[in-house]
Amino acid sequence: MTQSLSFPLESFLSHPPTPSPPENSGFRPPTLNIFPSEPMHVEPSTKGSSVVSASPTSSGSKRSSEPSMELANQQRTDHVPSGHEQAKTVKQREGNRKGPKSISEHEGPKTPDPKTLRRLAQNREAARKSRLRKKAYVQQLESSRIKLTHLEQELHRAKSQGMFFGGGALLGDQGLSSGINNISSDAAVFDMEYARWLEDHHRLMCELRAAVQGHLPENELRLFVDNCLAHYDEMVNLKSMVLKSDVFHIVSGMWKTPAERCFLWMGGFRPSELIKIILNHIEPLTEQQILGICGLQQSTQEAEEALTQGLEALHQSLSDTIASDALSSPSNMANYMGQMASAMNKLSTLEGFVRQADNLRQQTLHRIHQILTTRQAARCYVAIAEYFHRLRALSSIWCSRPRQE
Incomplete structure (x- = not known):
């Protein structure tokens, strides 16, 4: 009995049967996975499912292990998060870390108040x-250099032509006219x-006129009046930049229209004339206001007369200096230069x-x-603006009039 059983066992051990791979089973021999198709940091769901039995005892055990491997691979693939899901998870974590957004963030940026807007506008204007002053300074330097070069050329030309009379050189009418024009x-x-x-003045006056006609309250109307005064102050600052x-x-007064130049007084209007213009637009006046306006008109006229007399005295003194006896002897260069220095002062x-x-005026x-x-005051400023507007309109009509040959 023992002898009959051992023969098949020995023959089986000495010549084991070679199992044929099942058809379409998808089984592949284990190889070294150098380039894994799955993330290495993801752990499989079950450890037992990743172990593959290599024992060739029976084909049935192999077939039973293959579905388990496919199921494990499918579970592993299902549990691997995509790139979009990972980014979404990171954003959710950051949002949870930062906390809920405030109400102001949901509402959006707030509109600045008028005071901030006014300050920003002033900064931009400054x-x-x-930039304009810098540009004007550069242009002035360049213009001065060109004028100096031109004068040097005229001087050399006058010397070469022998155009000298006594101590002074005559530069010619062309050089003088170019400097004047x-x-x-x-x-x-x-x-x-x-x-x-x-x-800007026209726009401000239109707004002020609309505010007066709209019967705005005093506190709202005061804002338009203050803007008007600030605009007149800006004009004074502009003139002070070019005076020096x-x-x-x-x-x-070449920067004004011809009709405005008829009433020009020291580079502007006469303040006393403005008081006469506005008297018809500020009634009714209280007794205290009448006294204040009369006193202002009198003091303004006195100041105007003092400045006018001083300017006339300057004209007379300058004329006397230019028409002195030193001009009869132009050969005396020292007297000539001293005379010009005195006139310059x-x-x-x-x-x-x-x-x-x-x-x-200010x-x-x-x-x-x-x-x-x-x-x-609002009605007065509107009347003053209308007065000068009519002067400019008169100048336009005068310049466009038909001329007789």
């Missing part, structure tokens, strides 16, 4: 003026700024007269605002 860079910048100032470099441009005081006249406008009520 930056723009700074060309304005300085500061004057050109002032003309551009004045044109922009007129546009080119005072004759302001005194001549007297002429430099013209800037002071124009500044005093601008200060008088003080008169502010004094009117102090004496009158806000609504009365």
Whole structure:
């Protein structure tokens, strides 16, 4: 019995049957996985499912292990998160870490208050003026260099042609006319700024007129009146920038229209004339207001007369200096240069007269605002703006009139 059983066992051990791989089983011999198709940090769901039995005892055990391997691979694939899910998880964690958003974040940015907007507008305006001043300064340097080169060329030409009379050289009519017709860079910048100032002034006056006609309350109307005064102060600052470099441009009034130049007084309007204009637009007046307006008109006229007399005295002194006996002997170069130096010193005081006249105009406008009520002052400023607007319109009509040959 033992002998019959051992023979098949020994033959089986010596010649084990080679199992044939099942058809379409998908089984592959284990290989070294150098490039894994799955993330290495993901652990399998069950450890037992990843173990593959390599015992070749029976084909049935292999077939039973293959479905378990496929199930494990499917579970492992299902549990691997995609890139979008990982990013979403990270964002959720960061959101939980930062905490819930506040109500202001959901509402969006708040609109700045009017005070902040006004301050930002003033900063932008100051930056723009700074850029203009820098540009004007560079242009002035370049213009001065060109003028100096031109004068040197004219001097050499005059010397070569022998155009000398005594101690002074005659540069010719062409050089003089070129110096007269060309304005300085500061004057050109002032003309551009004045044109922009007129546009802003027209807009402010339209708003002030609409506010007066709309019967706004005093506190709301005061804002428009303050803006009007600040705009007049800006004009004074613009003129002070060009006075030091080119005072004759302001005194001549070439930046104004022809009709306005007829009433020009020291580079501007007469304050006493404005008081006469507004008297018909501020009634009714209280007794205290009448006294204040009369006193302002009298003091303004006295200041105007004092400045006018001082300017006339300057003109007379300058004329006497130029028409002195030294001109009869041009060969005396020392007397000639001394005479020109004296005339230059007297002429430099013209800037002071124009500044005093601008200060008088500015003080008169502010004094009117102090004496009158806000609504009365608003009507006065509208009347002043309308007066100058009609002068400019008259100039336009005059310039466009038909001319006879």
